[in-house]
Amino acid sequence: MSAAILQAFAMVFEPATLMAIVGAAFFGLFVGAVPGLTATMAVALLVPVTFFMQPIPAIATMVTATAMAIFSGDVPGCLLRIPGTPASAAYTDEAFAMTRKGQAEMALGAGLVFSAVGGLFGTAVLILAAPALAEVALNFSSFEYFWLVLLGLTCAVFITSDRPLKGVVTLLLGLLVACVGLGNPAGFPRFTFGSTEMTGGIGMIPMMIGMFAISEVIRYVVDTSPPAVLVVEKVGNVLAGQWALARKYPRQILRGSVLGTAVGALPGAGADMAAWMSYAMSKKFSKEPQKFGTGHVEGIVESGAANNSALAGAWIPALVFGIPGDSITAIVIGVLYMKNMNPGPTLFTTDPQNIYAVFLLFILANIIMVPLGLLCIKAARHVLRVPRNILMPVIVLFCIVGTFAINNSVFDVGVMLVAGVIAYLLEANRFPIAPAILGVVLGGMLEENFITSMIKSDGKLGAFFSRPLAAALAVVTIVLWFAPVVMKMRSRRSLDTLPSPRA
Amino acid sequence: MKLNDAVFGLLLTALGAWVLFAVQGFPRIPGQPVGPALFPGLIACGLCVCGVLLVAKGWRERDGGPWVAFDDWVRSPRRVLALAVLLGAIVLYIAAAEVVGFLPLAVLTLLALFLVLGVPAARAVLIAVVAALVIHFAFYKLLRVPLPWGVLKTYAW
Numbered sequence: 001m002s003a004a005i006l007q008a009f010a011m012v013f014e015p016a017t018l019m020a021i022v023g024a025a026f027f028g029l030f031v032g033a034v035p036g037l038t039a040t041m042a043v044a045l046l047v048p049v050t051f052f053m054q055p056i057p058a059i060a061t062m063v064t065a066t067a068m069a070i071f072s073g074d075v076p077g078c079l080l081r082i083p084g085t086p087a088s089a090a091y092t093d094e095a096f097a098m099t100r101k102g103q104a105e106m107a108l109g110a111g112l113v114f115s116a117v118g119g120l121f122g123t124a125v126l127i128l129a130a131p132a133l134a135e136v137a138l139n140f141s142s143f144e145y146f147w148l149v150l151l152g153l154t155c156a157v158f159i160t161s162d163r164p165l166k167g168v169v170t171l172l173l174g175l176l177v178a179c180v181g182l183g184n185p186a187g188f189p190r191f192t193f194g195s196t197e198m199t200g201g202i203g204m205i206p207m208m209i210g211m212f213a214i215s216e217v218i219r220y221v222v223d224t225s226p227p228a229v230l231v232v233e234k235v236g237n238v239l240a241g242q243w244a245l246a247r248k249y250p251r252q253i254l255r256g257s258v259l260g261t262a263v264g265a266l267p268g269a270g271a272d273m274a275a276w277m278s279y280a281m282s283k284k285f286s287k288e289p290q291k292f293g294t295g296h297v298e299g300i301v302e303s304g305a306a307n308n309s310a311l312a313g314a315w316i317p318a319l320v321f322g323i324p325g326d327s328i329t330a331i332v333i334g335v336l337y338m339k340n341m342n343p344g345p346t347l348f349t350t351d352p353q354n355i356y357a358v359f360l361l362f363i364l365a366n367i368i369m370v371p372l373g374l375l376c377i378k379a380a381r382h383v384l385r386v387p388r389n390i391l392m393p394v395i396v397l398f399c400i401v402g403t404f405a406i407n408n409s410v411f412d413v414g415v416m417l418v419a420g421v422i423a424y425l426l427e428a429n430r431f432p433i434a435p436a437i438l439g440v441v442l443g444g445m446l447e448e449n450f451i452t453s454m455i456k457s458d459g460k461l462g463a464f465f466s467r468p469l470a471a472a473l474a475v476v477t478i479v480l481w482f483a484p485v486v487m488k489m490r491s492r493r494s495l496d497t498l499p500s501p502r503a
Numbered sequence: 504m505k506l507n508d509a510v511f512g513l514l515l516t517a518l519g520a521w522v523l524f525a526v527q528g529f530p531r532i533p534g535q536p537v538g539p540a541l542f543p544g545l546i547a548c549g550l551c552v553c554g555v556l557l558v559a560k561g562w563r564e565r566d567g568g569p570w571v572a573f574d575d576w577v578r579s580p581r582r583v584l585a586l587a588v589l590l591g592a593i594v595l596y597i598a599a600a601e602v603v604g605f606l607p608l609a610v611l612t613l614l615a616l617f618l619v620l621g622v623p624a625a626r627a628v629l630i631a632v633v634a635a636l637v638i639h640f641a642f643y644k645l646l647r648v649p650l651p652w653g654v655l656k657t658y659a660w
Contacts (some may be wrong), residue, residue, distance in 0.1 A: 048642075048646075049646075052646045149543060165553060165557065166559070168553055169550070169553045169557070172546050172550050175546050176543065176547075176550070177520065178547070179543045184539050186530070186539040188534055188539040190526075190529065190543060192545075214593075218586065218589065221585045221586050221620070222574070222582050222586055223576070224574075224575045224576050224579065224582065286621070291595065354512075389617065389620035389621055390622060392616070392620070393613050393617055393620065394613065394638075395615035396589065396592070396612070396616065397609055397634065397638055400593060401648070402643050404648065404650070405642060405646065408601055410596070411598045416593075417590070417594070425504065429505055429506055429511065446542075448541040450542065451537055451541075454537045454541075455535055455536070455537065458536060459536030459537065
């Protein structure tokens with residue numbers, strides 16, 4: 001084990017990896033700070049570049065860029081009242097209210113310091129939980145995997161979306177896309193329309209670039225909201241008073257980090273969901289809930305920690321089971337497959353040095369976040385002035401070339417375009433996108449384990465419940481399916497007895 | 504563009520029905536209880552059920568509202584044009600990259616988008632050329648992606 005750890009250190013502190021980390025850090029800070037460019041988009045744009053890198057530097061760029069982007073999304077939220085990434089949206093109004101009161105330094109500093117703290121907490125959980133879970137997962141058969149994938153998809157639909165029906169729809173669409181091509185247990189070309197490009201299936205990476213980059217550009221192009229005005233010209237010392245905040249709100253920091261890691265680990269829910277839930281929780285348990293919304297730092301401390309801890313949390317199911325915890329890790333899993341680092345419990349036994357390297361990268365990224373984040377805050381005035389009408393067209397060109405580069409095929413560029421338009425249309429009509437991503441990523445795995453199990457059990461469905469662990473996972477999954485129905489009936493009954501509570 | 508849920512429901516039901524029809528032609532695997540048709544078939548059934556539910560939901564919530572509603576940007580010719588240029592540029596690239604080549608198309612795409620998004624003309628030309636050359640250098644020279652030369656083939660560097 002210690003040999004593997006030393007090897008991991010050697011891989012991470014190699015010049016190529018360190019350069020990748022620094023480059024990705026600046027890239028992530030920039031992308032996060034520009035409104036309209038998200039952390040997921042940062043990863044999607046990085047994929048074509050990581051394609052040409054060794055596995056560890058490739059992972060380094062993705063880990064670093066996302067950690068930085070989730071922090072720097074706070075900056076425009078605080079200074080312009082526009083969240084840089086959706087993960088900062090939960091407390092943008094609060095942060096901007098603080099800026100109005102002349103406390104921009106404290107809001108930005110709290111975002112930075114507690115992002116790093118939350119990120120390190122999530123990393124600690126990742127380091128402790130992932131190997132232990134991998135140990136358990138080694139004993140999984142196709143029955144357990146089938147239920148686990150189904151549980152993950154169920155979470156994505158029911159827990160992370162307030163519109164289960166629309167979530168189911170996008171999930172099914174994602175699963176259907178995963179059916180295209182030869183990649184099924186029978187090796188029969190499905191839905192290929194005689195096209196040779198489609199026999200290999202719809203490329204996951206071009207699809208993700210479309211859904212996360214092209215759809216954002218479309219949204220920018222048709223956006224009619226007036227340009228925001230920068231209210232602060234100069235930002236002072238942001239670290240002053242942060243220690244006092246940490247002493248004042250230790251419980252909030254811990255609660256935000258725990259909730260964030262847990263939400264991150266749930267398939268389909270990522271940093272943005274973690275921030276919303278944790279901000280709501282902070283307000284609920286606060287001693288001074290009336291101050292929330294008026295420029296009170298407590299919620300920023302808690303949800304700022306939560307969104308960064310979610311990033312590491314999302315890697316737990318991704319590394320152990322190949323089930324992405326959020327849309328970022330959905331892309332990461334695609335990259336891991338391209339690098340022949342197929343996620344799964346065997347990754348922990350055959351190449352432990354790679355896993356240790358991932359842990360180290362997370363620690364490193366969250367530590368260098370503080371000095372580099374300070375630089376970013378200092379430069380915020382200039383970053384926020386970057387003209388988006390120049391940036392967006394360049395991103396489009398980059399997406400075209402990057403998508404083309406993966407298979408040297410313009411077919412993939414078409415996939416990107418179609419995926420981008422569909423993602424835009426679905427989101428404009430309030431269909432959640434996360435279940436679709438999970439469906440595409442997990443469709444093959446779900447079908448494979450389903451068919452294998454059916455063949456093993458000779459078509460008898462009872463076998464799906466015969467192993468204790470499989471039965472337990474099955475029960476949890478099925479309870480989740482019926483929970484919304486039961487809750488709806490309950491709330492209807494209570495509505496009948498109470499005279500309209502929402503009057 | 505906002506569609507009533509019922510419109511989506513109809514589209515999804517049609518998709519589900521088409522998939523159900525298509526999987527009838529898939530082969531059976533001798534000696535196995537399940538074949539390649541089962542999984543997409545189940546998904547298609549799910550799509551049909553959800554589609555019908557959405558139709559019902561959309562019908563209940565229609566309230567005399569339009570079946571298809573457009574957002575504010577449709578009334579802004581500039582934004583409609585920008586969207587058309589964006590989508591058209593990608594389609595053009597797919598159709599013509601091999602013949603015309605990367606560099607001319609890249610400059611054209613950038614220039615058209617810059618202009619329609621309101622970048623001053625002189626600056627737009629300059630940035631379009633520089634950005635196209637930088638991306639070409641990064642991907643063609645550094646990452647060795649075979650970007651097509653097209654009409655510039657004789658001048659390839």
